Amino acid sequence: METIAKPAVAERPAAPQGAPSLASLGRPPYRPLFWRKLQDNLVQGFSVLALALAVGVMLWILATILLRGSEALSWDFLTTLSAPHGFKGGIGNALAGTLCITLFAAVIAVPPAICAGIWLAEFGKKSRLADALRFSANVMMGMPSIVVGLFVYMILVVPMGANSGLAGSVALAILMFPVVMRTTEDMLMMVPDTLRESGLALGLTRCRVTLQIICRAARNGMVTGVLLAVARVSGETAPLLFTAQFAKTWPTAFFTGPTANIPVLINDYGMSNFEDLQTAGWGASLVIAVLVLSVNVIARVAFRDKKD
Amino acid sequence: MDNTQEPKLKIRARKLSFFYEGGHQALFDNDLDIPERQITAVIGPSGCGKSTHLRTYNRIYSLHRGQRAEGEVLLDGENILDPKTDLLTLRRRVGMIFQKPTPFPMSVFDNVAYPLRLHFRLSHKEIAERVEAALQGASLWDEVKDQLRKSGLALSGGQQQRLCIARAIAAEPEVLLMDEPTSAIDPVATLKIEDLVLRLRERFTIVIVTHNMQQAARISDRTAFFYKGRIVEVGPTKQIFTAPKEKKTEEYITGRFG
Numbered sequence A: 001m002e003t004i005a006k007p008a009v010a011e012r013p014a015a016p017q018g019a020p021s022l023a024s025l026g027r028p029p030y031r032p033l034f035w036r037k038l039q040d041n042l043v044q045g046f047s048v049l050a051l052a053l054a055v056g057v058m059l060w061i062l063a064t065i066l067l068r069g070s071e072a073l074s075w076d077f078l079t080t081l082s083a084p085h086g087f088k089g090g091i092g093n094a095l096a097g098t099l100c101i102t103l104f105a106a107v108i109a110v111p112p113a114i115c116a117g118i119w120l121a122e123f124g125k126k127s128r129l130a131d132a133l134r135f136s137a138n139v140m141m142g143m144p145s146i147v148v149g150l151f152v153y154m155i156l157v158v159p160m161g162a163n164s165g166l167a168g169s170v171a172l173a174i175l176m177f178p179v180v181m182r183t184t185e186d187m188l189m190m191v192p193d194t195l196r197e198s199g200l201a202l203g204l205t206r207c208r209v210t211l212q213i214i215c216r217a218a219r220n221g222m223v224t225g226v227l228l229a230v231a232r233v234s235g236e237t238a239p240l241l242f243t244a245q246f247a248k249t250w251p252t253a254f255f256t257g258p259t260a261n262i263p264v265l266i267n268d269y270g271m272s273n274f275e276d277l278q279t280a281g282w283g284a285s286l287v288i289a290v291l292v293l294s295v296n297v298i299a300r301v302a303f304r305d306k307k308d
Numbered sequence B: 001m002d003n004t005q006e007p008k009l010k011i012r013a014r015k016l017s018f019f020y021e022g023g024h025q026a027l028f029d030n031d032l033d034i035p036e037r038q039i040t041a042v043i044g045p046s047g048c049g050k051s052t053h054l055r056t057y058n059r060i061y062s063l064h065r066g067q068r069a070e071g072e073v074l075l076d077g078e079n080i081l082d083p084k085t086d087l088l089t090l091r092r093r094v095g096m097i098f099q100k101p102t103p104f105p106m107s108v109f110d111n112v113a114y115p116l117r118l119h120f121r122l123s124h125k126e127i128a129e130r131v132e133a134a135l136q137g138a139s140l141w142d143e144v145k146d147q148l149r150k151s152g153l154a155l156s157g158g159q160q161q162r163l164c165i166a167r168a169i170a171a172e173p174e175v176l177l178m179d180e181p182t183s184a185i186d187p188v189a190t191l192k193i194e195d196l197v198l199r200l201r202e203r204f205t206i207v208i209v210t211h212n213m214q215q216a217a218r219i220s221d222r223t224a225f226f227y228k229g230r231i232v233e234v235g236p237t238k239q240i241f242t243a244p245k246e247k248k249t250e251e252y253i254t255g256r257f258g
Ligand SMILES: Nc1ncnc2c1ncn2[C@@H]1O[C@H](COP(=O)(O)OP(=O)(O)O)[C@@H](O)[C@H]1O
Pocket: B020, B021, B024, B026, B044, B045, B046, B047, B048, B049, B050, B051, B052, B053
């Protein structure tokens, strides 16, 4: 059997001269634990309080719209056309319009945003161009959405001579693009470099490594990012005021004419003086809140990274 | 195998079992004595529970919800697994060094001064004096004395680990737990740290987990061999490596598995 000799401890460095050693300094008296713990408890207390505040406000909002909106809610409410004061109407056209506008916005924005995110993370990295792109994305994210609405009004609605759902989608797409691009980049950056190197070491091309290995590793995060961006813009009102506007009909003229949508409906009904319209506005608020909430929950639950 | 003139036992683990989240049991009735001011090495194949065992000694596992220890860990006769144990006091007494060096994102000086400022009321001069003493104690002073303002993260891996040791001993603990402190570090730096550990033995009770059997043989007084969450054999290091009593121990140290 192999044995391992224990070498003499000869090469110990000589004890340092000059400065006193820790041993000779000894242990000084401790600070009282009481204050340190009090501090700890205070900080914990404040964070719990802050959490309670955040959750409290959210619950308050939800409770309010539930309370006000639930009486409007019914199958008919969700499936019939909106109607003026005094007539029994629903939000079917607005709901359909919002779905169309939001989904089409995602169709326009998501593919290029993901490509741009991939480029930033995998190829642009720290180059000037990449930094410029990131900076402009940050600026775009801070841009008031009504400005985006006005911009699309200028470039699309005025030349076409009409409001349209398409214009609304373009406005929302402009808002989505930088968000999706940055989350894509962030998710890709979280994939460790060793995975890239392992792929290249097998003789794969950059393109294959990126698309088939890196993107796969980051897939769940990317999908979550897209869903959250969609949820975020689906309730945007300002960009739709000048673009999609509103229509009392089903969104059949999506590309050429005004298109109903929930945010603008809430805006109009909320400002009306008629109680039946106000109630319908609350009902619509409840519907969009539930939609946004469920997209959030789906994003978090279904596309959570599962540990094997 | 216990001799008559045993030194005082600093830590005694008794029937120590450990459960991870979901009830997965990682330790089974561990009994282990850690003599004061000696180096106890913990060896065994990976996944056998070495880290898990070590992490009960300062209750660091309690950061993680759902992890729980049963049995007793007696530090100077007091069961630290008792829920009434004050964790701040416990961790002040039992320092820990981790596998990957963990310098804090601050200067070399501040890394060591940080625990000093937190634990003790000291003047600036006293802090500077103790930072130097701790860095001396960790055999790092000569290498960093001209770059104390540099970020701790800018040091090499071996230097970072010695910085962590300096940080730990500055807090004046009684016990030092080391979980594979050299496995992320190159061989030359490893030898430096082994040397350092041997010097620290004069002042601290040291428990060191290592997957490197030569290291255990070189530096430890006693060795415990873990296998599948149980302690198969404990004894003086020499005996474990030359005349193991258990078949499993022999197989492991001769490299037949692991
Ligand atoms: N965080 C954890 N959650 C669940 N099981 C764990 C966790 N950490 C370790 N284990 C399990 O506990 C056992 C012992 O692990 P560990 O103490 O880390 O082994 P060692 O340090 O000897 O390599 C292993 O079977 C491991 O799978």
